[in-house]
Amino acid sequence: MNNGVSILLFGPELPSAGELTTCLIEQDRIYLPAYKQNVNFSELEARVGSFDHNQLQLFWQHQDQGWLLMPANPDAQKTLVKLLPKKEVAGLGKWKRATLGQSLVWKSIAYSLCSLALLAVLVIWQYDTAVSWVAGRVPLATEYKIGESVLTSLKTQTSLIDKGVAVDAVKKIGDRLTNGSPYKYQWHLSNDPAINAFALPGGIVIVNKGLLEKADSANEVAGVLAHEIQHVEQRHALKNMITSSGIAAAVLLVLGDANAVMMIMAHQVSAQYFSRQAESDADMKGIALLNKSKIDTQGMVTFFKKMQEAFKGKANGPEWMSSHPDTANRIQAIENYIKDHPCTDCDRLKWDKKVILASLEKKKPR
């Protein structure tokens, strides 16, 4: 049939590394010319051999002693596998399955790793879409519940005012801005002197007294409110939670066991990055909302400028470490937007600042 396959022969009185020789595959037997020995196919037993578990070893008994041959090189192995009849040599079918199964295992590991990597790339690339999609699965009621629970814990720390002239004034502006929103908004005032306002998921907006004191016109308050409303409408808090848990899962997958420090670092960096994105997003959509509600947008700009004044001289590290974008950049972006989208029929809001502040003063002692 052919002129011999080069093999390594092992047997009694042969070197332990095997003897390099050739064998001939005949009709129903293997012939070893150097030893004038015949082995019938039926006597052979195929085994999986070598460190890589991919070598064909053929074993047989001769005069109560074990003999074994294995192909000397990969080409010889291919010829042997091709020439030997699968049915007649015991274990050859099993050998084929075993070697095939092993390569299948590694192929499936490689493929699943590849597809995981691909998925990861896809998620990072289409990040916003992915997060929005997940956020869309969460019903409004859940968001509202989260907001309520945060509000309850806030109430234990600070005194919140939810009735009175000042709240009504804020509510008036807010209602105009949130006209037609699916959320049911709640407006609260806090006695905190810091210049700040914040929104909780589900439509709870809290305005600090400090902000009302600092604002010179109702339009400035409206600018801040529009920004906070957009945090609610765009579900930023929810998206932030999803991002954090996503990053935690990714860290867990990559590192196996994630220690607390790594998790906190990952969370911090992602939260800060996300926060800056969200702030810019809320700025832009906030002005759009002001425009839509026919409220003069200049208030937002003037208020940001005041913030910049107020925080001037205070060291705040590089932008990438902060939760808010650089104020100068924000003002620039807002002014650009206003230039591109001028609002001719927008009007200025009116409020009685003195009365509002006085009503807050009265409630203070407690």
Next chain:
Amino acid sequence: MSQLNYTINGNDLQYIKIILEPGQEAIAEQGAMMYVDKHIVVDTILGDGSSSRMGGIGRFWNALKRSFTGESMFSSVYRNTSNKPQTIAIAAPSPGEIIPINLSEHGGMIICQKGAYIAGELGQRIQLAFQKRLRVGFFGGEGFIMQKISGQGVVFIHASGTLKEVVLMPDDELKIDTGCLVGMSSTVRYDIKYTGKLKNSLFGGEGLFYATVSGPGKVWIQSLPMNRLSKVLMSAALTGSSSRSSWMGKFYLLAVILVAIATVYNKP
């Protein structure tokens, strides 16, 4: 290349003394040198010094892969530049035995546990052998990465404990405690077997699996794997610091003194 002329000295803390003929070279892992003669030039090379199709990057990559097998990325070459025979001595890094293996007698390739290689002839290659069977990699005691030493001539491998060489005939199979396997020729099949009885695996102290090696070929087995040795040393080091016998001794001394005082006071 002419054969290396070597002797292995020492019993449990061994070193190899190699006498290099003029112009002859030997290669050893970094930091293994004990002493060399005056006219030996020591040179550092990347990896095992073999060339690669990919040039410098390929050599670097090979060296990097080699560093995963418990060797450093660089190795030392000792060259005799004089016209007289010169001696070099290379020491084993831990208690144990060094054995010389002539690669030509094993089909030019052996597979060893991580970090087994210590010295050899120039031109031998130390490569990464990756265990493709998942269960063997996880439970075989050697992990997924082993060393593939190929080439010609003598290579010196080292492992802790006493090393035993076993020749396996085609139908032989040996059950080895996981972790005791040091090396095997490339024809040997290395697998694991469940110990068979739950009682054995829970209380027998041998773990859930045996490593099995089946012939044909040669295997080298160590009597005391490093992790077993370090476990014993560690527990001895921890309990040794607060020596219990001396504490008991002090207590005994105190009791003797108290009795002595009591007898003195009770005298009248």
